[in-house]
Amino acid sequence: MVTLTELILETFGLTKAFLGFTAVKDVNLQVRRGAIHALIGPNGAGKTTVFNLLTKFLPPSAGRIQFNGRDITRVKPADVARLGMVRSFQISAVFPHMSVRDNVRVALQRPLGTSFHFWRPAASLDALNPRAEELVEAVGLGAFIETPAVELAYGRKRALEIATTLALDPEMLLLDEPMAGLGQEDIGRISTLIRKAAESRTVLMVEHNLSVVADLSHTITVLTRGQILAQGSYAEVSANPEVREAYMGTGHA
Amino acid sequence: MKQLPFLIMLAALLVAPFVVYPLFLANALCLALFACAFNLLAGYSGLLSFGHSAFLGTAGYITAYTTKSWGYPPELAILLGVAASSLLGALFGFLAIRRQGLYFAMVTLALAQMVYFVCLQAPFTGGENGIQPVPRGHLFGVIDLSPNMTMYYFALGIFLIGYGIIYRTIHSPYGRVLKAISENEPRAVSLGYRVDQYKLLAFVLSAGLSGLAGSTKVLVYQLGSLADVSFGTSGEVLLMVLIGGLGTVMGPVIGAFIVATMVNYLAQYGSWVTVIQGVIFVVCVLIFRRGVAGEAMALARRWRLRAGAVAKP
Ligand SMILES: Nc1ncnc2c1ncn2[C@@H]1O[C@H](COP(=O)(O)OP(=O)(O)OP(=O)(O)O)[C@@H](O)[C@H]1O
Ligand SMILES: [Mg+2]
Numbered sequence: 245m246v247t248l249t250e251l252i253l254e255t256f257g258l259t260k261a262f263l264g265f266t267a268v269k270d271v272n273l274q275v276r277r278g279a280i281h282a283l284i285g286p287n288g289a290g291k292t293t294v295f296n297l298l299t300k301f302l303p304p305s306a307g308r309i310q311f312n313g314r315d316i317t318r319v320k321p322a323d324v325a326r327l328g329m330v331r332s333f334q335i336s337a338v339f340p341h342m343s344v345r346d347n348v349r350v351a352l353q354r355p356l357g358t359s360f361h362f363w364r365p366a367a368s369l370d371a372l373n374p375r376a377e378e379l380v381e382a383v384g385l386g387a388f389i390e391t392p393a394v395e396l397a398y399g400r401k402r403a404l405e406i407a408t409t410l411a412l413d414p415e416m417l418l419l420d421e422p423m424a425g426l427g428q429e430d431i432g433r434i435s436t437l438i439r440k441a442a443e444s445r446t447v448l449m450v451e452h453n454l455s456v457v458a459d460l461s462h463t464i465t466v467l468t469r470g471q472i473l474a475q476g477s478y479a480e481v482s483a484n485p486e487v488r489e490a491y492m493g494t495g496h497a
Numbered sequence: 498m499k500q501l502p503f504l505i506m507l508a509a510l511l512v513a514p515f516v517v518y519p520l521f522l523a524n525a526l527c528l529a530l531f532a533c534a535f536n537l538l539a540g541y542s543g544l545l546s547f548g549h550s551a552f553l554g555t556a557g558y559i560t561a562y563t564t565k566s567w568g569y570p571p572e573l574a575i576l577l578g579v580a581a582s583s584l585l586g587a588l589f590g591f592l593a594i595r596r597q598g599l600y601f602a603m604v605t606l607a608l609a610q611m612v613y614f615v616c617l618q619a620p621f622t623g624g625e626n627g628i629q630p631v632p633r634g635h636l637f638g639v640i641d642l643s644p645n646m647t648m649y650y651f652a653l654g655i656f657l658i659g660y661g662i663i664y665r666t667i668h669s670p671y672g673r674v675l676k677a678i679s680e681n682e683p684r685a686v687s688l689g690y691r692v693d694q695y696k697l698l699a700f701v702l703s704a705g706l707s708g709l710a711g712s713t714k715v716l717v718y719q720l721g722s723l724a725d726v727s728f729g730t731s732g733e734v735l736l737m738v739l740i741g742g743l744g745t746v747m748g749p750v751i752g753a754f755i756v757a758t759m760v761n762y763l764a765q766y767g768s769w770v771t772v773i774q775g776v777i778f779v780v781c782v783l784i785f786r787r788g789v790a791g792e793a794m795a796l797a798r799r800w801r802l803r804a805g806a807v808a809k810p
Binding site for chain 2: 299301320321323326331333337338339340341342346351353358359360362363364365366368369408412
């Protein structure tokens with residue numbers, strides 16, 4: 245039995261319509277605090293749109309979003325991040341022409357309160373270097389600290405993204421297909437990173453790789469055509485005949 | 498070593514008026530500051546404005562009017578020009594910043610056209626004739642700016658102040674956030690930055706510095722004119738920055754001197770200037786994308802790579 249205080253994120257009738265096409269329809273999502281929660285579903289099911297709604301990158305057509313007991317339906321996207329819910333993107337999102345260290349420092353510098361100080365030397369940010377280096381080491385990029393992000397291999401870009409996100413020390417992480425485009429070796433590394441990050445946080449993750457989902461997540465929500473089809477543990481969800489059919493229909497085993 | 502290009506530029510600017518006509522140089526310096534200010538927005542914030550002439554021209558008119566009609570000293574007249582263009586920048590920015598890409602550019606263009614229309618019609622601008630002759634006056638009541646040499650070094654001082662402010666801004670905590678926003682705006686938002694506020698500040702800084710250039714420019718040729726608020730000027734500053742190198746610190750200065758020289762020497766061909774500028778514009782956009790400074794830097798980097806064995810990530 246789930247009591248309300250255990251939920252960190254909850255949506256009520258969340259709906260998004262694009263010009264008459266309903267991409268997300270009446271979604272009631274409940275994410276428990278401290279869980280790794282996977283959101284799965286075939287291509288075009290509306291998973292990324294749900295992320296965009298949760299982080300306010302898109303305004304919902306209807307419905308409410310509650311985070312940490314607070315209604316965030318009308319909060320601005322930057323402020324969602326400040327409240328402790330930070331997202332990643334389906335396509336790797338780094339600052340390409342900044343070094344690995346500088347990427348992480350962008351996330352670290354905001355709490356200093358000097359981010360509007362155009363008269364202050366950038367060297368004043370050097371105090372952040374030890375913390376930045378620690379975060380970069382933790383994702384295994386220590387050797388690339390001076391490398392511009394654009395020159396990193398794809399798997400390393402994803403690792404950098406995680407380091408940057410963790411620099412904000414958010415209560416909740418939203419990861420949109422963190423494993424997409426990665427080789428087996430990278431998948432293992434990123435899995436470890438996510439599990440480690442989740443020790444003290446909640447993670448909501450969109451992922452197509454079902455072995456990763458089975459391996460990492462406590463709870464799974466299946467989305468098809470914008471609606472929740474099933475919810476539960478991996479065993480429960482994978483036993484559901486409707487889920488099997490939805491996945492077979494689009495070629496995902 | 499990193500400051501070497503700047504030191505070379507400074508040395509050249511210090512001796513240049515002994516070789517070249519000082520007023521031509523002073524005017525070019527104002528254009529250079531204008532281009533640097535434009536570049537702060539286009540190159541470092543990723544915001545393309547088609548209406549920057551409004552800031553250059555408005556500040557120019559304010560300075561011209563207050564010195565000529567009210568007898569204000571140059572420092573105060575310039576300060577008023579900068580204040581006016583900053584305010585105008587805040588207004589433009591407020592209206593344009595929520596728009597993306599081309600829409601942003603179109604809003605700035607539309608607003609600048611409105612400013613142009615006001616300047617054409619308002620009685621105090623002198624319409625087609627402009628305001629002339631603008632007295633240069635005495636700086637702080639002491640230094641007479643009428644000798645051309647003095648005027649040149651005054652313009653150089655103003656240019657260096659503006660250039661310094663831009664350099665500092667780019668290399669500040671704020672500059673880091675601006676760069677992050679221009680590189681990947683959604684990511685910057687997802688890290689908690691309210692990007693509109695950062696863009697607005699960039700717009701106001703750029704407008705204010707464009708005004709500084711415009712106010713000084715008016716004192717150089719002692720003329721406040723419609724040309725400075727016209728669309729052609731907004732296009733020309735884009736050309737300067739593209740030729741010199743978008744998003745490089747010194748590129749716009751080089752670009753401004755190239756364009757100023759071009760305009761000067763091609764003046765005899767009349768309206769062909771526009772055609773030639775157009776061709777150069779197209780060539781820059783198609784082949785010479787990084788501009789003079791950008792290409793030079795890329796060349797230097799390739800050189801260094803070849804010289805030393807560099808570890809590949
Ligand atoms: N801004 C938009 N305007 C119009 N339609 C959109 C928009 N964004 C998404 N859609 C549509 O909404 C549907 C859901 O898209 P979404 O990106 O959320 O799917 P997804 O589940 O993330 O798919 P994938 O697994 O391919 O990433 C798709 O049909 C898509 O075309
Ligand atoms: Mg998606």
